Amino acid sequence: MSANKLSRSSWRWKQAAAPYLFISPFLIMFAALWVIPILSSVYMSFTTGIEPSTFVGLRNYSRLLSDPYFRIALVNTLLSAVVYVCVLTVMAVILALILDLSFLLGRWFFRSAILVPITMSLVVTALVFRLIYTTSSGVANQLLSLLRIPSVDWLGDPGIALWAIVLMRLWRASGYYALLTLAGLQNIPKDFIEAASIDGASYFESIRYVVLPLLRPVIAFVVVTSMIWALQLFDEVWVLTRGGPGSATTTLVTYLYQNAFLFFKFGYAAAVSYVLTMIIMLFSFLQLKLFEEK
Amino acid sequence: MKSRWYTQANVYSGLLLVVLFTLAPFYWMCVSSIRPEATIFSSRLNLLPKPFTSVNYSLLFIKTEFLRWFFNSCFVSLTSTALALFFSSLAGFAFAKYTFYGKNVLFTLVLLTLSIPQFVTIIPVFQAMIALGFIDTYWALILPYSINPVAIFFMRQYINGIPSELLDYARIDGCSEFQIYWRIILPVIKPAIGATGIIIFLGSWNQYFWPLIMTRSQEMMVVPTGLASLKSEVLVEWGMLMAGSVMSTLPILVLFLICQKQFVSGLMAGSIKG
Numbered sequence: 001m002s003a004n005k006l007s008r009s010s011w012r013w014k015q016a017a018a019p020y021l022f023i024s025p026f027l028i029m030f031a032a033l034w035v036i037p038i039l040s041s042v043y044m045s046f047t048t049g050i051e052p053s054t055f056v057g058l059r060n061y062s063r064l065l066s067d068p069y070f071r072i073a074l075v076n077t078l079l080s081a082v083v084y085v086c087v088l089t090v091m092a093v094i095l096a097l098i099l100d101l102s103f104l105l106g107r108w109f110f111r112s113a114i115l116v117p118i119t120m121s122l123v124v125t126a127l128v129f130r131l132i133y134t135t136s137s138g139v140a141n142q143l144l145s146l147l148r149i150p151s152v153d154w155l156g157d158p159g160i161a162l163w164a165i166v167l168m169r170l171w172r173a174s175g176y177y178a179l180l181t182l183a184g185l186q187n188i189p190k191d192f193i194e195a196a197s198i199d200g201a202s203y204f205e206s207i208r209y210v211v212l213p214l215l216r217p218v219i220a221f222v223v224v225t226s227m228i229w230a231l232q233l234f235d236e237v238w239v240l241t242r243g244g245p246g247s248a249t250t251t252l253v254t255y256l257y258q259n260a261f262l263f264f265k266f267g268y269a270a271a272v273s274y275v276l277t278m279i280i281m282l283f284s285f286l287q288l289k290l291f292e293e294k
Numbered sequence: 295m296k297s298r299w300y301t302q303a304n305v306y307s308g309l310l311l312v313v314l315f316t317l318a319p320f321y322w323m324c325v326s327s328i329r330p331e332a333t334i335f336s337s338r339l340n341l342l343p344k345p346f347t348s349v350n351y352s353l354l355f356i357k358t359e360f361l362r363w364f365f366n367s368c369f370v371s372l373t374s375t376a377l378a379l380f381f382s383s384l385a386g387f388a389f390a391k392y393t394f395y396g397k398n399v400l401f402t403l404v405l406l407t408l409s410i411p412q413f414v415t416i417i418p419v420f421q422a423m424i425a426l427g428f429i430d431t432y433w434a435l436i437l438p439y440s441i442n443p444v445a446i447f448f449m450r451q452y453i454n455g456i457p458s459e460l461l462d463y464a465r466i467d468g469c470s471e472f473q474i475y476w477r478i479i480l481p482v483i484k485p486a487i488g489a490t491g492i493i494i495f496l497g498s499w500n501q502y503f504w505p506l507i508m509t510r511s512q513e514m515m516v517v518p519t520g521l522a523s524l525k526s527e528v529l530v531e532w533g534m535l536m537a538g539s540v541m542s543t544l545p546i547l548v549l550f551l552i553c554q555k556q557f558v559s560g561l562m563a564g565s566i567k568g
Contacts, residue, residue, distance in 0.1 A: 014470060014471060015465070015471055018388070018392065018471035018472070019388040019392035019393075019394040019397075020388075020394060022384045022385060022387060022388040022392075022471075022475070023384075023385050023388045023389075023394075023400070025380075025381050025384065025385075026381040026382065026384065026385035026441070026446065027385070027400070029381060029437075029440060029441040030404070030407075030441055030443070032422075033415065033419060033437065033438060033441050034407050034410075034415060034441065034443070035403070035407070036418070037414070037415035037416075037417075037418035037419050037422075038407070038410060038414055038415055040418040041414055041415065041417055041418050044417060044418065049417075095312065098305060098308070098309060099309075101305060103302055104305070110309055110313060113313045113316055113317060114312070114313070114316050115550070115558075115561075116316060116317060116320050116547075117316060117319070117320070118561070119543055119546040119547055119550060120320065120323075120539075120543050120546075121499070121500035121502070121518055121542060121543070122500060122502060122518075123500070123502050123518040123519075123521055123522055123542075124323070124518075124521070124539040124542050124543055125319075127521060127522075127525065127535055127536075127539055128319050128320075128322060128323045128536070128539060129319065130525070131322065131323075131326060131334070131532055131535075131536070132319060132322060134335065136335070137335040137336060138335070139322060139339070142338075142339045143339070146339070171315070171316070171319065174316075175316060176561065179558075179561070179562070180561075180562060183562055228411070232411060232413065234502075234503055235502040235503060235518075238502075238506075238522075239502075239522045239525065253413060253503075256413070257503075257507075260416075260417055260420075261420075261507055266417055266421075269417060270417055273413060273414045273416075273417070274414065276411075276413075277410060277411060277414050280411055281409060281410075284409065
């Protein structure tokens with residue numbers, strides 16, 4: 001009897017302690033790798049970050065405002081991100097609509113084919129496109145010459161380099177986002193569309209007035225997620241041009257990298273990282289608001 | 295939709311054009327990897343690898359540390375994925391099926407960090423790694439990816455859907471709490487584990503920014519940083535580089551083909567870097 005009572009109370013104790021034990025590995029890692037670093041880098045952005053580190057208040061931030069390189073990085077990042085997201089969303093929606101067409105055969109083939117680019121890492125994509133973009137004898141220029149168009153200095157021309165990279169990104173991500181949109185599209189009950197066509201709406205009219213509004217949440221997701229990643233452009237730029245020519249392809253994250261790990265100006269870099277974070281959060285918030293209004 | 299034959303023809307030809315553009319760079323990568331170096335750049339457009347060779351692959355394995363990088367990537371990605379899945383499923387279980395002090399506060403904290411991009415943590419983590427002597431070791435590569443707030447969120451959602459009666463029956467049968475996790479929860483959430491695991495693995499396999507900062511020596515490089523290091527300003531051996539690119543992509547493609555369902559559901563649910 002007493003043995004049973006003992007085991008039951010120890011059993012209850014174990015049950016009460018269990019959640020704390022289950023949480024603790026995650027909690028420790030989360031605190032060490034996320035919470036503490038986030039707070040620490042906020043503090044760091046108010047210091048010089050270089051040994052000996054002194055508190056300098058908002059000096060890093062005010063320096064950023066008057067830093068021409070920061071401004072270039074900011075403009076490059078914002079411009080490329082906005083264009084990228086707009087074109088990406090349009091392409092994703094169009095592709096999804098086409099793939100959703102009822103008469104389409106071989107859907108599996110098309111869906112698999114457009115997923116191939118996303119399996120290539122950013123670095124691999126950059127390397128392959130570096131090959132394609134080679135000025136003198138790269139495939140891109142060879143194709144252009146077939147069409148009697150003059151060669152383009154894809155990565156060497158300061159006016160073009162950033163857009164060559166955006167094009168590369170569009171190539172890589174369109175299929176993936178198209179499939180995301182397609183999934184959302186297929187969740188729309190067909191009755192709505194049927195009702196519209198019974199009412200005499202043409203295909204394009206029903207798309208415009210019925211499907212697109214219903215697709216709003218999915219499009220919002222595409223816009224917000226692609227924007228978040230677009231603003232963090234680094235890998236491709238660093239592999240291809242290191243931010244050049246000049247600072248034509250410098251983005252906020254490449255600027256952050258240069259300041260932190262080439263110049264060791266940790267405090268300044270931390271400030272850059274927080275400005276970018278605030279931009280990301282601002283954009284996400286605005287975009288969600290934009291897509292929320294009924 | 296009324297489908298006239300010419301509309302259908304237009305649609306199909308449009309789609310085929312899209313597929314052509316989509317697969318062209320991939321094709322170019324594969325073709326360049328089996329071409330002799332001299333024929334990669336030529337004045338005429340060479341679509342087919344007429345003389346083909348495997349010398350690029352052998353050069354890659356012999357002249358560079360690629361095999362080591364490949365091993366590093368495998369080891370790092372598998373380990374951090376396993377850790378991340380373990381931590382997040384265990385914690386997700388706790389969040390979903392238990393009540394405890396600070397549960398809501400904690401979960402809100404996790405949700406908040408979801409909106410903060412990871413690069414913000416890189417400088418302090420880098421400094422911590424230096425202080426701990428982890429720079430240029432596997433620790434520095436594995437740890438940052440072994441925690442994933444998004445994964446916790448998914449696990450909790452998924453486990454919420456499991457009826458609590460199942461757990462009570464198990465308790466009556468004499469299972470300890472951990473046994474409940476191991477024997478009941480884990481098998482039931484296999485789809486979530488599969489999908490989440492694939493996203494985490496994919497992210498870790500393709501990582502460039504973090505390994506670039508966390509490692510210094512050639513031996514500790516992972517595939518992305520290693521390949522990028524082969525591209526110097528002066529002399530680039532493109533055949534080798536393309537061979538490495540193919541090797542880097544192959545595992546992902548294989549994963550795609552083998553567990554297509556998991557792969558696609560993982561991609562749909564998670565946010566892939568792009």
